[in-house]
Amino acid sequence: MTKQLFYNFSLFDGNKRDLQADAWMLVDDQTGKIVSVGTDGTNLPSAEQKTDLAGKYVMPGLINCHTHITMEPSVGDGGTTANVVASTVRAVKNLHTFLKSGVTYIRECGSTYDIDITLSKLVADGTIDHAPEILPSGRPYSMTGGHGDFPNFGHLVDSPDEMRKAVRRGQKKGAKAIKVMATGGVMTKNDFMDDPQLSTAEISAAVEEAHHKGNIVAAHAEGNPGILNAIKAKVDSIEHGFYVNDEEIDLMLSQGTFLTPTIVADWAIPKYGTGILPDWEIKKAADALDDLRHNIAHAYKRGVAITLGTDAGTPFNDFSMTPFELELMVKIGFSTYDALQTSCQNSTKLMQIADEYGTLEPDKYADFLVLDANPLADITAVQQEDKAVYKKGQRAY
Secondary structure: OOEEEEEEEEEOOOOOOOOEEEEEEEEEOOOOEEEEEEOOOOOOOOOOEEEEEEEEEEEEOEEEEEEOOOOOOOOOOOOOOOOHHHHHHHHHHHHHHHHHHOEEEEEEOOOHHHHHHHHHHHHHOOOOOOOOEEEOOOOOEEOOOOOOOOOOOOEEOOOHHHHHHHHHHHHHHOOOEEEEEOEOOOOOOOOOOOOEOOOHHHHHHHHHHHHHOOOEEEEEEOOOOHHHHHHHOOOOEEEEOOOOOHHHHHHHHHHOOEEEOOHHHHHHHHHHOOOOOOHHHHHHHHHHHHHHHHHHHHHHHHOOEEOOOOOEOEOOOOOOOHHHHHHHHHHOOOOHHHHHHHHHHHHHHHHOOOOOOOOOOOOOEOOEEEEOOOOOOOHHHHHOOOOEEEEOOEEOO
């Protein structure tokens, strides 16, 4: 076993609330996993390679559990009309941007042509390097004429039986995270956040099929009654959840349902899109912004498990924005520790990868960031552009 020792740094391991000073971490270079961690810099273990981190700050790599790697944030429709070759090239480029920003694992929530399924395998076997690992979803599941009814994007289903067959086909291809559309949304002209779309019965069929395979289900659900429909169908996570209310929070707490706010996705549209995007799209996003801040903060205070996701690929919401989502959480009342826990603890639990990812401790992968400043003191430290990013103990950026 060839070992690499990282030493002389302050550690946020993803578990403890306080930094551990004068820390060191021993990594098995062959497996990429952590062998041991310590805080006695005067008694370092032996290793074939040693890296002095010069008193900087180490934290776990970020886990972004709501992404769209085939999309293009510079155009209003997300670039979903691009052909399969262009979409694949774009997706690989976006994966590189994710890793450089500090994201070491993603859950995809809808790709054109099921591209993420193939890319997830190519990343896992090392064919594509400098990329986060991927929990793939393939194409999302939408009703005809609903949110996500874009060319080459959505599976269109209009009954529980159609949903059941479509999900079975998706899982046969390799989907591990089924994405269903329970409400309208911002990017489709003729629907709204409070439009219910897929029914509880249709979503329940997706949940049943996914859970039979040990997979998870995410529901795009921005308003009511669609949020409630999805929770009653027992989805694993509510995506966006801008108008989540106390009745729904009660059910989420009792069922263990996660909430992925994607605040940055709504924030970016009125911030950067005025005069570029259609007025109807700007209005829908702008009208919801204050409401979502209030409702997400309320869900957090009541104890809902909040995950880290950005909806990356939506307008002006590029693949470097994950650290900024953490800042937006803190601005609405999250502590810096709890903001970081959305990634380290909650995203990994939702994605069923917590045994090997998310925290820096023995027998987990050495996916970590090296920062100049303390992220527990100032969440914007994670936004450092030239931070060092390590994947399985090897420096990627």
